[in-house]
Amino acid sequence: MKNIIVFVGLLSFSLSSLAGSKLHGVGAMLGEPTGITYRYQFKDNVFLDGGLDYRLGDRAHIYGSYLMIAPQSLLIFGQVTKWFYGGGFRSKTKEHDDKDKTFFGARGATGLLYTPKSEPFELFIQLAPTLNIIPETSVDFDFNIGARFVF
Numbered sequence: 001m002k003n004i005i006v007f008v009g010l011l012s013f014s015l016s017s018l019a020g021s022k023l024h025g026v027g028a029m030l031g032e033p034t035g036i037t038y039r040y041q042f043k044d045n046v047f048l049d050g051g052l053d054y055r056l057g058d059r060a061h062i063y064g065s066y067l068m069i070a071p072q073s074l075l076i077f078g079q080v081t082k083w084f085y086g087g088g089f090r091s092k093t094k095e096h097d098d099k100d101k102t103f104f105g106a107r108g109a110t111g112l113l114y115t116p117k118s119e120p121f122e123l124f125i126q127l128a129p130t131l132n133i134i135p136e137t138s139v140d141f142d143f144n145i146g147a148r149f150v151f
Contacts, residue, residue, distance in 0.1 A: 025122060029146030033061040037146050045069040049088075049109070051144075059100065063090040063128070063142075065109045074112070085110045090130050090142070103140075105132035120150050 025039040033053030041047040046068050053061040065088030074081045090107040093100055111126035128142040 025148035025150045027121075027146055027148030029124075029126075029144040031144030032142045033063070033144060035061070037148060039148060045071070047084075049086075059093045059095075061090070061092040063107055064088045065107060065128070067109060069113070076112070076114075079114060082113045082115070083110070084113055090128075090140075092140075101135060103132040103138070104134040105130050105140075107131075107142075115150070122148050122150055124148070 023041045025037075025041075027037050029035060029037045029051060033051055035051060035053035037049070037051045039047050039049045046066070048064065049067050050064045051062070065086050067084045067086035070083040070085065072083070074083055085108075087106065087108045089104070091102060091104045093102045095101075107128050107130045109126055109128040111124055113122060113124045115122040123146070125145045126143070130140045130142060132138045132140060
């Protein structure tokens, strides 16, 4: 529950600080995690990305990443697509040995970002390997696709 309050607080603060600047994006993602996504772009090639998946039964998945857009663009199906990479954190509650455990770890992220010039939305695909540190060391992989409304 604390994760949700912190995420909503950060989201509210960010939205009120630069509304109308086209630096914010809010949307949905499918995969692991499935939920809501938010990004704040504070430089041309740098943005903060966060996501929240809250499932019934008090299982939560929250992440935050500092991501950089590579200077080279990719041409995929005739569309200019940006490649991004970076790292951050992840906190995830999941069933482990018939008990719910909260895992916390370092997260790497890479993916593709497509932003049409004339439309106020963006599409993304992301792969994020995570090194869980607490309560035990293990490795997870998150993969998701999503869309955000940009404002």
